[in-house]
Amino acid sequence: PELWQEVPLAPPDSIFKLTAAYKADTYPKKVNLGVGAYRDDDSKPWVLPVVKKATEKLLRNEALDHEYLPILGLPEYTAAAAKLILGSDSPALSESRAVSAQTISGTGANHLGALFLTKFYRFNGAKKVYLSNPTWANHHAIFRNVGIEPVDYPYYNPDTISLDLTGLIGSLQEAPPRSVFLLHACAHNPTGVDPTEEEWDTIANVMLEKNHYAFFDCAYQGFASGDLDKDAWAVRHFVQKGVPLLVCQSFAKNAGLYGERVGALHIVSPDKDTADRVRSQLSVLQRSEISNPPSHGARLVELILNDPEMFAEWKQDIKTMSGRIISMRKELHRLLTQVHNTPGNWDHILNQIGMFSFTGLNAEQSKAMIERAHVYMTGNGRISMAGLNSHNIEYFAESLDKVVR
């Protein structure tokens, strides 16, 4: 018998498939709204000016070498990254009870966090994680890979195209005590629907009552509202209230460093002594997984976070990206409601936040967008707002209008 005969052929990644179909399409007005990466007004990837500046500075530094970083990463980077998400006045930092590890971007943070939980979390019965329905598809695979079974919790109400708070709270209440709930810190992927501050507070209260664990995934800090602190509000509020939690952090989107894989995992512990033990075990896990994280991207982000001038410039770059996306939301809403008088309510386009928008289009309509209009979007009706620009938004609005009529 030959080797690997029993290996089944896996289906291609759906986004990859969509991109391939878009590339093969020769229609001149084709639009790609599948990608989860920022594009400028000419549909081009954007290297942040501050990242260019930091790169030049790194190149001039002759003291730098290619030695291994410490197992948990570049200390100046992880310390600055922790401050960025937790807030420089965080009790978790002043009490030395946050543990930070540099990871292979947000995906690696999710993986390391899941791995740590599977080894050390005192699960109440079977190992389960509650994931929002829907969520970033990779969440399911990441937890399954380490033997934690995903369970859905209601999050999005397709009838109102908004948050299903009742369903979410019900799920928190019904879950056994000490359950693990994955929460998107801001700019929920794929819906673009976030709880309000008041709703976050309600969620935190139930989590405290039930002694649940919050597994925060924060892939879009600053990218959502344009304000780094505002997008970290939920995480900081949960820390303040004492909800046990960890945070996965990514600099892929907010610094445009997708391929450099710069991320971090922060585990907030009850006290310093616990944090020291958690850190020691995280180190053991990281060692067997990747030995040491890569240095280049972490050095770039460290420079940007720790140099006040560059930090200010980065905030401007973030505003450029989030501002363009917000202006596309406004323009799309205007075109649908004032130019085309498209049937239905389109206020969700304005209310949703971040890179993605759930249009409310069903699977059939999403398919029609591809087949009739050459507009590439996922079957769940999600579009990447970053794929829209001044050159294609009118064509997109016109196509959407035709499909929903």
Ligand code: PLP
């Ligand atoms: N988590 C969510 C919700 C995401 O949308 C993404 C990227 O799309 C990630 C994590 C991780 O991305 P990366 O590994 O590129 O940082």
